[in-house]
Amino acid sequence: MKKAQIKKSVSALAMAAVIAVSLFGYGCGAKSASTSSDAGVSGDFTGTAKGFGGDVSVTLTLTDGEYAFTVTPEKGGMATSFTKNGDEYLWLRDKNFESTDRPRCGIPILFPNCGKPDDGVHHFNGAAYPIEVHGLADLVPWQVKSADDTAIELTLTPNGLTKFVYPFDFAFTVTQELSGRTLTITWNVENTGDDDMYFSVGGHPAFMIPEQYDIVFNKGLENHTETELEYILIDPETAGVDAAHPRKLKLQDGRIPYTRTLFDEDALIFDNTQVERVGVEVDGKPYVTLTCKGFPSVGVWSKPKADAPFVCLEPWIGRCDNVGFDGELKDKYGEQHLKAGETFQAGYTITIGE
DSSP, X not given: OOHHHHHHHHHHHHHHHHHHHHHHXXXXXXXXXXXXXXXXXXXXXXXXXXXXXXXXXXXXXXXXXXXXXXXXXXXXXXXXXXXXXXXXXXXXXXXXXXXXXXXXXXXXXXXXXXXXXXXXXXXXXXXXXXXXXXXXXXXXXXXXXXXXXXXXXXXXXXXXXXXXXXXXXXXXXXXXXXXTTEEEEEEEEEEOSSSOEEEOEEEOOEEEOOSSOEEEESTTOTTOOXXXXXXXXXXXXXXXXXXXXXXXXXXXXXXXXXXXXXXXTOXXXXXXXXXXXXXXXXXXXXXXXXXXXXXXXXXXXXXXXSOOSEEEEEEEESOSOBTTOOOOGGGSTTOEEEOXXXXXXXXXXXXXXX
């Protein structure tokens, strides 16, 4: 079998495994997105009849004045709405949201990898584990740990099916808090196993945008005075990062204007904590701003060679492999390491308007 065919087979196998997880439920036989009183869950709940073969999906909504934020735990724990006075800021694609395909909209959670690993597999202790682009967390149902008027906590734990693509024991909790126009998302990953674990984690927020806008970098951060940034691209042949050929992006007052050709070569990837805040401005006014202090990588992406109605501002801790990478998980760029019983925490914010 040719190498290209092997890659396709491995990728298909990984996708089949994680979709099986999403269809049959997640986490030690417990029901996902439980909202019963004994689960200790309260808040603003609404039932819908979308997704997962017509089964009812529970949505949880936080409100603060004119702002509202909604998540759908059974759809990969994905945020599915962030509004101001009813005006939507997140981009959703109905067909994708209602299917069991990977969500390309809202705010997906990327775990245990950001981007695509080399040849579609992770290598650990000499074994190969097939896994899809951006991992498995955005493909499977999450459980509601708690919800009230101020915060929503979702949790993800492994089972036998997920061990096929990711061999570690963990408890991954995502806390989402709304305060006025600012949403705070906090990740907490605990190694619940006996062995060391490795992972990457990230977000993939997709924002609806007008026809013309500017992308603004590090606005208001005193430790950033760059007049240009260095970025790298994804190699179209291997889907790896072409880190050996960085490019320069000249800024005009900390920004670049959107052009139809900006994303023709795919995502712009900024490493080495160059970007800790990135936003969209319209007519010189803040439209949406993402702040991710201390994150090693940020991706800015929209659909290549298309006049797409969205832009993705993506905070990553870890990313896809460099071209030619053939090492193990521990050797990946930005990969996180937890010993047994240790906990990792990180977070970012999204702010609407000014």
